[in-house]
Amino acid sequence: MTLTTSAILIERHGRPEVLVEREVPLADPGPEEVHLRVQAAGVNFADLFMREGLYDTVPPRPYSPGFEVAGEVMRVGHKVPTWKTGDRAVALMRHGGYARDVVLPARQLFRYPDSLTPAEAAAVPVVFLTAWVALFNSGNARSGETALVLVAGGGVGSAAVQLAVHHGMRVIGTAGTERKRSFVTDELGAEVCFDSRGDWEPQVRALVGDRGVDVALDAMGGRHTAACRRLLAPLGRLVFYGLSDAMPRAKRSWLRAAWAWLRTPLIHPLSLIQPNIGVSGIHLLHLQKREDLMIPALQQIYRGIEAKHWRPVLDRTFGLSRAGAVEAHRFIHARQNLGKVVLVSSKVG
Ligand SMILES: NC(=O)c1ccc[n+]([C@@H]2O[C@H](COP(=O)([O-])OP(=O)(O)OC[C@H]3O[C@@H](n4cnc5c(N)ncnc54)[C@H](OP(=O)(O)O)[C@@H]3O)[C@@H](O)[C@H]2O)c1
Structure with a gap:
């Protein structure tokens, strides 16, 4: 049967x-x-x-x-x-x-x-693994560095903030509502969380000065990616892993998706040399060949939860x-x- x-x-x-x-x-x-x-x-x-x-x-x-x-x-x-x-x-x-x-x-x-x-x-699994790979594998995040986490109140964002804070980083977030922003600072431990719907770039700049941020995690795309790139410190790393900005608000819109895509900067390798910056991308579904990294990472993530390092x-x-x-x-x-x-x-x- x-x-x-x-x-x-x-x-x-x-x-x-x-x-x-x-x-x-x-x-x-x-x-x-x-x-x-x-x-x-x-x-x-x-x-x-x-x-x-x-x-x-x-x-x-x-x-x-x-x-x-x-x-x-x-x-x-x-x-x-x-x-x-x-x-x-x-x-x-x-x-x-x-x-x-x-x-x-x-x-x-x-x-x-x-x-x-x-x-x-x-x-x-998905949000913590994405945050882990973005921070520690692609982002090469180190204790004492500054991380900028966009959509810090979202699934991946809230995991990334916790991992970065636990790793001893200074964390700056962006989020769309006051409820999310206060959660990101008060509950997750980010130093500050700016309004993602406003012009947050000058606010981050005022905080980090000319030095800039060491790691920027961006799954928004569009103007947000351009801002992350401008905010990178020398030897800073921008990790790009999504295009949330392309998601239609009410009804399905190819125009909106295309607009988000077009507003996301195309980055020429030569443009990375003078500012001394790196840009990388990640896609978990295409990482099966790195099970050697993924499996231990997921085990470590659950151990960290058991030890109450993050949740x-x-x-x-x-x-x-x-x-x-x-x-x-x-x-x-x-x-x-x-x-x-x-x-x-x-x-x-
Ligand atoms: N590359 C990979 O392997 C990988 C893996 C996992 C996730 N991702 C990507 O990472 C991003 C976050 O994923 P997630 O699952 O953790 O989702 P999420 O961040 O929880 O997504 C929902 C949040 O995104 C923000 N947002 C921005 N633009 C939006 C729009 N047009 N419509 C709805 N929400 C919008 C909103 O937060 P605010 O109110 O704060 O703006 C919303 O609460 C997504 O782009 C996803 O595709 C990539």
Whole structure:
């Protein structure tokens, strides 16, 4: 008998309401695979881009978005010695997490601290790994340096602020509302957080003077990237990892996406020489070849949570259902989220 599960799918592109829920076949786990009953699925900004049809790395439609889940192990392949039925695990995947069940290679599963709920565990992998790679691998961040973190109250931003503060950096953030700004300073430990909707560049300049900032983390694009670049100290590093500015506000708009793209500076290598600056980009989905870095990083991230060095910033949960996913996407579109949004199964207490 073919087993099925319920999944929330992108069948066509458009507003959050285009998401649908369907029964889909559920494969038996292969020898090195695990069947996980999903208790919580993290929602990422990229899921919105996928739904809008603005994301670059996607499978053919229909498919389910969702890069990260936490759940309970149901069945294991006969070549999987490390997991057993009933274990709690968190998993990273390329897509497919908005579902009641997933079947995936055992090497994509990780243990998480007992102190975390499944929703908190699922709020960690993508945003913390992105922040980690941006700061420590691409950004080569060092204690005593200054980090500028854009959208510091968002998922990746709130992780990056915490990691940088713990690393002994001076952290300057930007965020869109007073609630987010005070959270970033008072709860996460940034020195200051400026209004991202205003002209924050002169305010940062006044703070750092001619010296500039050592590491700038930018997933906004447009004018924000240009400002980050101008603010870099000699030997400063700009890490670019997203184009949030391209996200349509109300209805889908290719014009807005194109405008954000056009406003993002094209950087000629020669222009990096005189100011002595570096610019790099990261894309987690294209980092499988560096599992040697990713796996230890994720383990260290969860150890840091256990040791209370940093914590998942979980804002709201919505149901792991079509209605919940639609609401969750609307919530992030409306820029309401402070940290992460997670979909949780109704079976989780
Ligand atoms: N390259 C990678 O591997 C990688 C991995 C993870 C994430 N990312 C990128 O990093 C960025 C942050 O991702 P995230 O999942 O942590 O999301 P997030 O930052 O929590 O995204 C939501 C926040 O983005 C800000 N924002 C700016 N422009 C917006 C717009 N047009 N519509 C809605 N919100 C907007 C809002 O904060 P304010 O109110 O403060 O403006 C909003 O609350 C995204 O661009 C994402 O694609 C890249």
